[in-house]
Amino acid sequence: MPSNPFNEHLEKNRANYQPLTPLQFLQRAALVYPNHPAIIHGARRFTYGEFYARCRQLASALAARGIGEGDTVSVMLANTPAMLEAHYAVPMLGAVLHTINTRLDAPIVAFQLDHADAKFFITDREFAPLSKAALEQANVKPPVVDYDDKEFPQSGERLSDVEYEDFIAAGDPEFEWSMPSDEWNAISLNYTSGTTGNPKGVVYHHRGAALMCYANNLEAGMGQHPVYLWTLPMFHCNGWCFPWSLSAVAGTHVCLRWVRAKAMYDAIVEHRVTHISGAPIVMATLLNASPDERRSIEHKVSFNHAAAPPPQAVMDAMAAAGFHLTHLYGLTETYGPAVVNEWNVDWNGLDEAGRAFKRTRQGVRYLALEDLTVMDPSTMQRVPADGETIGEVMFRGNIVMKGYLKNQKATDEAFEGGWFHSGDLGVLYPDGYIQLKDRSKDIIISGGENISSIEVEDVLYKHPAVAYCAVVAKPDDKWGETPCAFIELRPGMDATMDELMDWCRERLAKYKCPRHIVFAEVPRTSTGKIQKFKLREMAKDA
Structure with missing residues (x-):
């Protein structure tokens, strides 16, 4: 068989091949836009130069405590600068970031800490009662650092004699971190909601996180220097990977500790927020605001929403209030949204009912997802694209998880037949759009x-x-x-x-x-x- 001339002497080497990772986006932003605002939190401001330096300090401080490749660092944090810094500092060491849902109960948090084998724990004082109860029930006893939010002080009990700012102050802002040795290495760990017994640990890799950043910025129309308001919890699918995505376009993170109407309106107007992500509850909070909480929005704000599509009346009210809506769909196992209801301008000519129907569909695959379809799970054949035949929604591509931590059986079942089985039931339309019809596990x-x-x-x-x-x-x-x-x-x-x-x-x-x-x-x-x-x-x- 003749050799392929395009393979002869054309090998991968350090000059032409590097593992994909979102970490280099922050490094580049700090180099190109060192003085551009990266984070706004209350009265505090951090430029990209400062953001990058603080992440390196945190990485250095963690390394001094023995954290290294393959170790899990668990965090119980609100949408604060510390949470953003953890998204970079932890993987800079080859370690894995485990963001904990602050709404869980202590036994589930304890299970996660044990299952993840947490080697370090950073917790916000607001969640001290939950963190303390979980640590008491957990078998692992990781070192603890308290995050004391100086902008929005909390009165929760201190669980450690080390405070976050003091901890990172001891770190080196010039710390020499390393690119991942392999883009397949784990970058983060997110837990499902435990629909059948204990929650499953979903493992993300650097490659998927990096590709998700490109897709997020393109699908959400971020452009250069967007201003992003954090209403979506960063503990949820790593904030749909937006903590990493914004660095690629040198965007500004506007932290929001609590999702409250007045705080959102104030932030949108005063910081000229361009993008928001969230569930219908965020829409309801904005629309149900009292007159003294509302402010007139003179610019368009893109709102990416997931979960169940809101009623038409809600979508109309949001549009009237100055928001441009985009419906997304995905799962923890797909790094958050992997499907977008990409609007076709031809649909503008439809009547109101026709446009409303188009908006109820979940959509088509993200640019970073290689394939999306609806299949008969028993035959693994695609269902007819008739908008009526129900099958299981399935995904395939680089923004699908590595698998479930320490759970080969569940991993094998999820990837049976070379596809990720979502467990969601839906239909397929001739234009490739899918629509959910039910959820197989209720x-x-x-x-x-x-x-x-x-x-x-x-x-x-x-x-x-x-x-x-x-x-x-x-x-x-x-x-x-x-x-x-x-x-x-x-x-x-x-x-x-x-x-x-x-x-x-x-x-x-x-x-x-x-x-x-x-x-x-x-x-x-x-x-x-x-x-x-x-x-x-x-x-x-x-």
């Missing part, structure tokens, strides 16, 4: 957070008065969806709505608790299987 997406109906049902079933129960999603203008529980009581036993809600609050994270409880016969098939499709219809009127 996941409820509330305020951008996944809630397992099974987990809520398990808690309710432990109440002595509950004979049968089923939890489904109830559409909600503010949260997108909320849990609605249907309850059948045992003969001769009583329980009130308040009693059952208190029961759940004692055993579940607050956002997972049912907001509606209906006492009614739970519809079942002849074999005893609960008919959730009927309950979903009933929940709309509950």
